[in-house]
Amino acid sequence: MTATHEEDDPRLRRRTVTEVKGRMRDLRNNLALLNRQVAGRLELRDVDMDCLDTVSAAGPISPTALARATGLHPATLTGILDRLERGGWIVRERAQHDRRAVVVRALPDRNGELYQQFSTMNTAVDEICADYTTEQLQVVAEFLRRSAVAGREALEPGA
Template structure:
């Protein structure tokens, strides 16, 4: 790689990193605003989103995936349960009768979808500007970025 090409690549890489930082800020602001409307704190929303996407999980597994301390998770689950977002159920597959799993109440999801309708519509419009090959590259980049974030999070644990 020539010095000129390397310099351009470095500049573009920095532009991507800056754009990701801007995206992180905007999504954090959106999530806070959204959370205020449905009375969910950031950690509450993270847990609820994971449960909606992954299915029921044990509290231990949910704590591991979110990086929350078990005592903190207990408070989160208490709020989510009081709000009618999740239920804790006995784990029928565990020999330990005290073992529970947490399940999102999907019938409440329409409230979430309504809140994110504006963002979903804007994302649909944005994606229309790209062809299938470009969308594959973007999706792949975002997946790899999420993996890099996951690995970096694990590194700091």
């Protein structure tokens, strides 16, 4: 889905693309600060939050798949899962399809506590979205999806 933009003013386009990249950097920084703040309130480490978010989004998930998704060494991940399990954030259980395999699942009671910590940000985003048409939001969502894919691809060896 590559569009041509010959009719665009090249200087304005370069400035706008630079601004988009700068705003993405600002957003990343602010979300990282928010995540650290929430992690501190919940007595979690940043890496714990990353793993918990991945488990919540993708779970139930095997520890191997979680290690791959987070880029963590399996031994490091074991310690993180131990902390999350002790804190009542996740549970490790036998996989239904193979009783020898283990999957990690987030516990809904604690997830509600986590989501509550982000309620101010979620409300703010809802208010921002209210200013845009559905069609505009679809463009923003597609841009963010493609940016996330580009980020994942940049992690691949040789990228």
